[in-house]
Amino acid sequence: MMTRRSALLAASALSLLAGVALAGPASAAEQVVKIGIDASLTGGDAQSALLVKNGAVMAIDEANAKHAVPGVKFEAMVLDDGTATAGQYDPAQGAINARKMVADHQVMAAIGPQMSGVGKAMAPILSWGDLATITPSSTNPDITDPKFAQQYRPAGKAIYFRTVATDAYQGPYMANFYASVLKVKSVYVLDDTGAYGEGLANAFQAQAEKDGIKVLGRDKIDPKAADYSSVLTKIKQLNPDSLYYGGVMQAGVKLVKEAYEILPHAMPKGGGDGLITPEMLTAAGFPAAEGWYCTNASPHVTEDPTAQPWVAAYKAKFNVLPDDYAITAYDGTLVIIDAVKRVKASGKPVTRSAVRDAIQSANVKTLQGPVSFDDNGDIKDRVIAVFQVHQDKAYPADDMIHLFKYIGVAPQS
Secondary structure (H helix, E strand, O other), X not given: OOOHHHHHHHHHHHHHHOOOEOOOOOOOOOEEEEEEEEEOOOOOOHHHHHHHHHHHHHHHHHHHHHOOOOOEEEEEEEEEOEEOOOOEEOHHHHHHHHHHHHHOOOEEEEEOOOOHHHHHHHHHHHHHOOOEEEEOOOOOHHHHOHHHHHHHOOOOOOOEEEOOOOHHHHHHHHHHHHHHOOOOXXXXXXXXXXXXXXXXXXXXXXXXXXXXXXXXXXXXXXXXXXXXXXXXXXXXHHOOOEEEEEOOHHXXXXXXXXXXXXXXXXXXXXXXXXXXXXXXXXXXXXXXXOOOEEEEOOOOOOOOHHHHHHHHHHHHHHOOOOOHHHHXXXXXXXXXXXXXXXXXXXXXOOOHHHHHHHHHOOOEEEOOEEEOEOOOOOEOOOOOEEEEEOOOOOOOOOOHHHHEEEEEEOOOO
16 A cells, blocks of 8 residues: 555656646746756655755745745746666756757756766756756766866856765765774775766775775676675675775665675775665665765755754655755755846846856855855855764654764865
8 A cells, every 4th residue: 555655756756757847827927937957756866856856846936935036937847867777867868858948948047967977968958058057966077177168068158057066075075084084994996887976986086095095996886787796795805994885876775785794894884975865774774774974065954953944844845854955956946046036137138148147156145055156167165074874763764864964074185
């Protein structure tokens, strides 16, 4: 029998896959401004994608309820870049979604994508379409690196903005944590072959070596493989002090479960924000997930006292607790709404180009603090937060706030 939570998730998923706008009709006097939302709502990261989508929708609903921009009605265009074939995010589907957004001339900006592999596929299409997007969670640095501007922003201007730091900080700062806090002397590094996972593992490994940690080996694991017992048995024989994984939960679920069965329980194991998901708590689950370290490429906000009214409102609206990337999605949407408001107030037409320029010059007070961007679209605040997974039966099994125990800010390089 379907539980009430399952029914809510199923109903939400059906509406998302239909691509319907999550707002009522605009009055005749209002301009409709659509905000695209791209997330990986099918596959291994579907639960975390739902949290991100909810954050963006919450900001849109609030803006409409408060008439935040006179004469403008905001609507959400929700698109899923996950596919059953891929079992997770699918860059080819992300490219299709980018074309859909560009083709709809009411879409003035977007939130997403959730994953860097999709971001690499979407960015050039969005660039040619002059459509800015703000990602709340994709962290591969190449997309906004000026060295790759011809590839990812061929039309010239920055269109890929972030409310999170990149893996150029997330990977190295976690290596610093391994060295200075965990005091490990050796590590084995894995990645899931994706753009995010490989880039994160590369950045971690480079800094770990600088920090004097001996890297005993590096392997790639296929997200679609049935198990990883052979590579984990090899790692056990090498006896490293620690394990680091760059990747998301399609491979992560199997890795966490099998690492618990094969590797010493006391061995420190960790990864990036691809592990800070409901799937870590429910699909990998306990006792396997117990003790894993994870980083978030943004400040930790969900337990901040000033954010508690928002957390309560989110829980009341969606019947699930948010994570920090629900907040970065919400904050990114606030930046878009602020940009539209400033363009509208200037008397200029609300166009993609004008909204992009307004996003570039943004300085918006949000839940995570002031959000502003450098010339390449990267957020200026580059805090990396560290967590450790601990079971607490006083809270629900998917409680993102209480089962990912906040440790603190990762040591910077």
